[in-house]
Amino acid sequence: MQDLHKSFGDHPVLRGVNLEVTEGTTCVLMGVSGSGKTVLMKHLVGLLQPDRGSVRVDGEDLSKLGEAGMDALRRKLGILFQANALFDSLTVYDNVAFPLRERTRMSEDEIREAVNKALAVVSLSHASQKFPGELSGGMQKRVGFARAAILQPKLLLYDDPTAGLDPLTTASVNEVIFTGKQQLGATSLVITPDVASAFRVGDVLALMHEGRVVEMGPPDQFRRSEHPAVKAFLHTWLQRQAQRAR
Numbered sequence: 001m002q003d004l005h006k007s008f009g010d011h012p013v014l015r016g017v018n019l020e021v022t023e024g025t026t027c028v029l030m031g032v033s034g035s036g037k038t039v040l041m042k043h044l045v046g047l048l049q050p051d052r053g054s055v056r057v058d059g060e061d062l063s064k065l066g067e068a069g070m071d072a073l074r075r076k077l078g079i080l081f082q083a084n085a086l087f088d089s090l091t092v093y094d095n096v097a098f099p100l101r102e103r104t105r106m107s108e109d110e111i112r113e114a115v116n117k118a119l120a121v122v123s124l125s126h127a128s129q130k131f132p133g134e135l136s137g138g139m140q141k142r143v144g145f146a147r148a149a150i151l152q153p154k155l156l157l158y159d160d161p162t163a164g165l166d167p168l169t170t171a172s173v174n175e176v177i178f179t180g181k182q183q184l185g186a187t188s189l190v191i192t193p194d195v196a197s198a199f200r201v202g203d204v205l206a207l208m209h210e211g212r213v214v215e216m217g218p219p220d221q222f223r224r225s226e227h228p229a230v231k232a233f234l235h236t237w238l239q240r241q242a243q244r245a246r
Protein backbone atom coordinates (compact mmCIF):
# COMPACT_ATOMS: atom_id res chain seq x y z
CA MET A 1 0.00 0.00 0.00
CA GLN A 2 1.17 3.45 -0.87
CA ASP A 3 0.57 6.73 0.87
CA LEU A 4 -2.67 5.47 2.38
CA HIS A 5 -4.81 8.06 4.10
CA LYS A 6 -8.04 7.45 6.01
CA SER A 7 -9.97 9.67 8.38
CA PHE A 8 -13.22 9.12 10.24
CA GLY A 9 -14.87 12.52 10.54
CA ASP A 10 -12.08 14.83 11.65
CA HIS A 11 -10.11 11.97 13.17
CA PRO A 12 -7.20 10.98 10.91
CA VAL A 13 -6.31 7.33 11.51
CA LEU A 14 -4.03 6.53 8.55
CA ARG A 15 -1.80 9.44 7.58
CA GLY A 16 0.30 8.17 4.71
CA VAL A 17 0.95 4.47 5.28
CA ASN A 18 3.52 2.79 3.07
CA LEU A 19 3.79 -0.94 3.49
CA GLU A 20 4.97 -3.65 1.17
CA VAL A 21 4.94 -7.35 1.94
CA THR A 22 7.35 -9.36 -0.18
CA GLU A 23 5.98 -12.57 -1.65
CA GLY A 24 6.61 -15.63 0.50
CA THR A 25 7.48 -13.67 3.64
CA THR A 26 5.71 -12.98 6.90
CA CYS A 27 5.38 -9.33 7.83
CA VAL A 28 4.26 -8.46 11.33
CA LEU A 29 2.67 -5.08 11.89
CA MET A 30 2.69 -3.88 15.49
CA GLY A 31 1.32 -0.81 17.16
CA VAL A 32 -0.48 0.27 20.29
CA SER A 33 -4.22 -0.20 20.60
CA GLY A 34 -6.04 2.30 18.43
CA SER A 35 -3.09 2.97 16.12
CA GLY A 36 -5.09 1.87 13.09
CA LYS A 37 -3.91 -1.68 12.48
CA THR A 38 -7.38 -3.09 11.92
CA VAL A 39 -8.38 -0.12 9.77
CA LEU A 40 -5.36 -0.85 7.58
CA MET A 41 -6.30 -4.53 7.32
CA LYS A 42 -9.84 -3.62 6.30
CA HIS A 43 -8.45 -1.70 3.33
CA LEU A 44 -6.69 -4.83 2.15
CA VAL A 45 -9.91 -6.80 1.93
CA GLY A 46 -11.94 -3.95 0.47
CA LEU A 47 -14.06 -3.37 3.58
CA LEU A 48 -12.85 0.23 3.66
CA GLN A 49 -11.83 2.57 0.84
CA PRO A 50 -8.94 4.99 1.30
CA ASP A 51 -9.40 8.77 1.18
CA ARG A 52 -6.09 8.92 -0.65
CA GLY A 53 -3.36 6.51 -1.74
CA SER A 54 -3.54 3.05 -3.23
CA VAL A 55 -3.76 -0.55 -2.16
CA ARG A 56 -2.41 -3.30 -4.34
CA VAL A 57 -2.79 -7.00 -3.71
CA ASP A 58 -1.05 -9.45 -5.99
CA GLY A 59 -0.33 -6.64 -8.41
CA GLU A 60 -3.93 -5.45 -8.64
CA ASP A 61 -5.05 -1.99 -7.67
CA LEU A 62 -8.13 -2.49 -5.50
CA SER A 63 -9.71 0.82 -6.51
CA LYS A 64 -9.81 -0.37 -10.12
CA LEU A 65 -11.59 -3.62 -9.35
CA GLY A 66 -15.36 -3.87 -9.61
CA GLU A 67 -17.45 -6.15 -7.41
CA ALA A 68 -16.61 -9.23 -9.49
CA GLY A 69 -12.90 -8.40 -9.45
CA MET A 70 -13.00 -7.82 -5.72
CA ASP A 71 -14.74 -11.14 -5.21
CA ALA A 72 -12.07 -12.91 -7.25
CA LEU A 73 -9.40 -11.15 -5.23
CA ARG A 74 -10.95 -12.20 -1.91
CA ARG A 75 -10.53 -15.79 -3.05
CA LYS A 76 -6.81 -15.22 -2.99
CA LEU A 77 -6.97 -14.10 0.62
CA GLY A 78 -7.13 -16.20 3.75
CA ILE A 79 -8.37 -14.15 6.64
CA LEU A 80 -8.21 -14.87 10.34
CA PHE A 81 -9.92 -12.20 12.37
CA GLN A 82 -9.74 -11.91 16.16
CA ALA A 83 -12.92 -13.88 16.59
CA ASN A 84 -12.60 -17.21 14.83
CA ALA A 85 -16.03 -16.97 13.24
CA LEU A 86 -16.40 -20.73 13.07
CA PHE A 87 -19.84 -22.15 12.47
CA ASP A 88 -20.89 -23.54 15.85
CA SER A 89 -23.40 -25.94 14.38
CA LEU A 90 -20.89 -27.53 12.01
CA THR A 91 -18.21 -30.04 12.94
CA VAL A 92 -14.56 -29.17 12.61
CA TYR A 93 -14.47 -31.21 9.41
CA ASP A 94 -17.44 -29.38 7.90
CA ASN A 95 -16.08 -25.99 8.95
CA VAL A 96 -12.84 -26.64 7.08
CA ALA A 97 -14.68 -28.16 4.11
CA PHE A 98 -17.00 -25.16 3.88
CA PRO A 99 -14.92 -22.94 1.55
CA LEU A 100 -14.29 -25.89 -0.77
CA ARG A 101 -18.00 -26.68 -0.99
CA GLU A 102 -18.91 -23.02 -1.48
CA ARG A 103 -16.23 -21.98 -3.90
CA THR A 104 -15.04 -25.02 -5.81
CA ARG A 105 -16.54 -27.89 -7.73
CA MET A 106 -14.46 -30.50 -5.98
CA SER A 107 -16.02 -33.90 -5.36
CA GLU A 108 -16.62 -35.06 -1.78
CA ASP A 109 -13.71 -37.50 -2.18
CA GLU A 110 -11.37 -34.68 -3.18
CA ILE A 111 -12.71 -32.53 -0.37
CA ARG A 112 -12.11 -35.32 2.15
CA GLU A 113 -8.51 -35.63 1.05
CA ALA A 114 -7.89 -31.87 1.25
CA VAL A 115 -9.61 -31.44 4.62
CA ASN A 116 -7.80 -34.39 6.18
CA LYS A 117 -4.51 -32.99 4.97
CA ALA A 118 -5.29 -29.52 6.35
CA LEU A 119 -6.33 -30.94 9.72
CA ALA A 120 -3.12 -32.97 9.89
CA VAL A 121 -1.09 -29.79 9.30
CA VAL A 122 -2.63 -28.21 12.42
CA SER A 123 -2.51 -31.50 14.40
CA LEU A 124 -6.27 -31.77 14.68
CA SER A 125 -7.00 -34.99 12.80
CA HIS A 126 -8.41 -36.50 15.98
CA ALA A 127 -10.91 -33.66 16.43
CA SER A 128 -12.55 -33.68 13.00
CA GLN A 129 -15.98 -34.74 14.28
CA LYS A 130 -16.04 -32.38 17.25
CA PHE A 131 -17.96 -29.09 17.34
CA PRO A 132 -16.16 -25.75 17.91
CA GLY A 133 -17.78 -25.37 21.34
CA GLU A 134 -16.00 -28.53 22.49
CA LEU A 135 -12.56 -27.17 21.64
CA SER A 136 -10.12 -24.96 23.51
CA GLY A 137 -9.43 -21.43 22.23
CA GLY A 138 -6.14 -22.50 20.70
CA MET A 139 -7.71 -25.45 18.92
CA GLN A 140 -10.42 -23.17 17.54
CA LYS A 141 -7.72 -20.87 16.20
CA ARG A 142 -6.10 -23.82 14.49
CA VAL A 143 -9.41 -24.81 12.88
CA GLY A 144 -9.80 -21.19 11.79
CA PHE A 145 -6.37 -21.35 10.23
CA ALA A 146 -7.10 -24.64 8.44
CA ARG A 147 -10.28 -23.12 7.02
CA ALA A 148 -8.56 -19.90 5.97
CA ALA A 149 -5.72 -21.84 4.34
CA ILE A 150 -7.73 -24.55 2.60
CA LEU A 151 -8.10 -22.60 -0.64
CA GLN A 152 -4.33 -22.07 -0.68
CA PRO A 153 -4.53 -18.29 -0.54
CA LYS A 154 -1.82 -16.07 -1.91
CA LEU A 155 -2.01 -13.83 1.12
CA LEU A 156 -2.87 -14.85 4.67
CA LEU A 157 -4.07 -12.08 6.94
CA TYR A 158 -4.08 -12.47 10.68
CA ASP A 159 -5.69 -9.86 12.90
CA ASP A 160 -4.39 -10.16 16.43
CA PRO A 161 -4.27 -13.97 16.38
CA THR A 162 -3.00 -14.35 19.95
CA ALA A 163 -5.35 -11.85 21.63
CA GLY A 164 -6.50 -13.11 25.00
CA LEU A 165 -4.68 -16.41 24.76
CA ASP A 166 -2.48 -17.95 27.46
CA PRO A 167 1.26 -18.39 26.73
CA LEU A 168 0.96 -22.06 25.77
CA THR A 169 -1.88 -21.44 23.34
CA THR A 170 -0.03 -18.40 21.99
CA ALA A 171 2.93 -20.66 21.27
CA SER A 172 0.73 -23.07 19.37
CA VAL A 173 -0.78 -20.24 17.30
CA ASN A 174 2.71 -18.99 16.50
CA GLU A 175 3.58 -22.49 15.31
CA VAL A 176 0.55 -22.44 13.04
CA ILE A 177 1.63 -19.13 11.47
CA PHE A 178 5.03 -20.66 10.95
CA THR A 179 3.49 -23.74 9.39
CA GLY A 180 1.45 -21.53 7.08
CA LYS A 181 4.59 -20.04 5.70
CA GLN A 182 6.63 -23.18 5.46
CA GLN A 183 4.02 -25.58 4.13
CA LEU A 184 2.00 -23.23 1.96
CA GLY A 185 4.74 -20.79 1.04
CA ALA A 186 2.08 -18.17 1.70
CA THR A 187 2.72 -14.48 2.04
CA SER A 188 1.43 -13.41 5.44
CA LEU A 189 0.57 -10.17 7.16
CA VAL A 190 0.13 -10.51 10.89
CA ILE A 191 -1.26 -7.69 12.97
CA THR A 192 -0.49 -7.91 16.64
CA PRO A 193 0.46 -5.89 19.70
CA ASP A 194 2.39 -8.97 20.93
CA VAL A 195 6.11 -8.35 20.54
CA ALA A 196 7.19 -11.87 21.50
CA SER A 197 4.97 -13.39 18.81
CA ALA A 198 6.22 -10.83 16.31
CA PHE A 199 9.84 -11.82 16.83
CA ARG A 200 8.89 -15.49 16.69
CA VAL A 201 7.04 -15.44 13.38
CA GLY A 202 8.14 -12.32 11.49
CA ASP A 203 10.65 -12.07 8.65
CA VAL A 204 9.94 -8.37 8.66
CA LEU A 205 8.65 -6.33 11.59
CA ALA A 206 6.92 -2.98 11.25
CA LEU A 207 5.50 -0.44 13.66
CA MET A 208 2.47 1.79 13.16
CA HIS A 209 2.68 5.06 14.99
CA GLU A 210 0.59 8.18 14.56
CA GLY A 211 -0.93 6.92 11.35
CA ARG A 212 2.27 5.87 9.61
CA VAL A 213 4.63 2.92 9.42
CA VAL A 214 7.64 4.45 11.13
CA GLU A 215 10.00 1.48 11.01
CA MET A 216 10.15 -1.66 8.94
CA GLY A 217 12.86 -4.27 8.67
CA PRO A 218 14.15 -7.69 9.69
CA PRO A 219 13.89 -8.48 13.43
CA ASP A 220 17.50 -7.57 14.19
CA GLN A 221 17.26 -4.22 12.46
CA PHE A 222 13.94 -3.53 14.16
CA ARG A 223 15.36 -4.35 17.58
CA ARG A 224 18.21 -1.87 17.05
CA SER A 225 15.99 0.89 15.66
CA GLU A 226 16.79 4.38 16.80
CA HIS A 227 13.27 5.62 16.11
CA PRO A 228 11.86 6.98 19.39
CA ALA A 229 8.46 5.33 18.86
CA VAL A 230 10.06 1.92 18.31
CA LYS A 231 12.29 2.35 21.34
CA ALA A 232 9.32 3.37 23.48
CA PHE A 233 7.18 0.51 22.18
CA LEU A 234 9.84 -2.12 22.89
CA HIS A 235 10.71 -0.54 26.23
CA THR A 236 7.09 -0.59 27.41
CA TRP A 237 6.77 -4.19 26.37
CA LEU A 238 9.96 -5.18 28.23
CA GLN A 239 8.75 -3.41 31.34
CA ARG A 240 5.46 -5.27 31.23
CA GLN A 241 7.30 -8.56 30.82
CA ALA A 242 9.46 -7.76 33.84
CA GLN A 243 6.40 -6.88 35.92
CA ARG A 244 4.74 -10.16 34.96
CA ALA A 245 7.83 -12.13 35.89
CA ARG A 246 7.83 -10.66 39.41
Ligand SMILES: Nc1ncnc2c1ncn2[C@@H]1O[C@H](COP(=O)(O)OP(=O)(O)OP(=O)(O)O)[C@@H](O)[C@H]1O
Pocket residue numbers: 008013031032033034035036037038039040193
Ligand atom coordinates in the same frame (compact mmCIF):
# COMPACT_ATOMS: atom_id res chain seq x y z
N1 LIG B 1 -15.77 2.68 11.29
C1 LIG B 1 -15.15 3.55 12.09
N2 LIG B 1 -15.69 4.74 12.35
C2 LIG B 1 -15.06 5.65 13.14
N3 LIG B 1 -13.88 5.43 13.74
C3 LIG B 1 -13.29 4.26 13.53
C4 LIG B 1 -13.88 3.25 12.70
N4 LIG B 1 -13.06 2.18 12.66
C5 LIG B 1 -12.00 2.51 13.45
N5 LIG B 1 -12.12 3.73 13.96
C6 LIG B 1 -11.15 4.42 14.82
O1 LIG B 1 -9.87 4.26 14.25
C7 LIG B 1 -8.87 4.13 15.24
C8 LIG B 1 -8.01 2.92 14.98
O2 LIG B 1 -8.76 1.73 15.20
P1 LIG B 1 -8.19 0.26 14.92
O3 LIG B 1 -9.29 -0.68 15.28
O4 LIG B 1 -7.64 0.18 13.57
O5 LIG B 1 -7.02 0.18 15.99
P2 LIG B 1 -6.04 -1.04 16.26
O6 LIG B 1 -4.67 -0.53 16.09
O7 LIG B 1 -6.45 -2.21 15.44
O8 LIG B 1 -6.33 -1.31 17.79
P3 LIG B 1 -6.45 -2.69 18.62
O9 LIG B 1 -5.05 -3.21 18.77
O10 LIG B 1 -7.03 -2.25 19.93
O11 LIG B 1 -7.35 -3.60 17.85
C9 LIG B 1 -9.61 4.09 16.57
O12 LIG B 1 -9.51 5.37 17.17
C10 LIG B 1 -11.03 3.79 16.19
O13 LIG B 1 -11.92 4.36 17.10
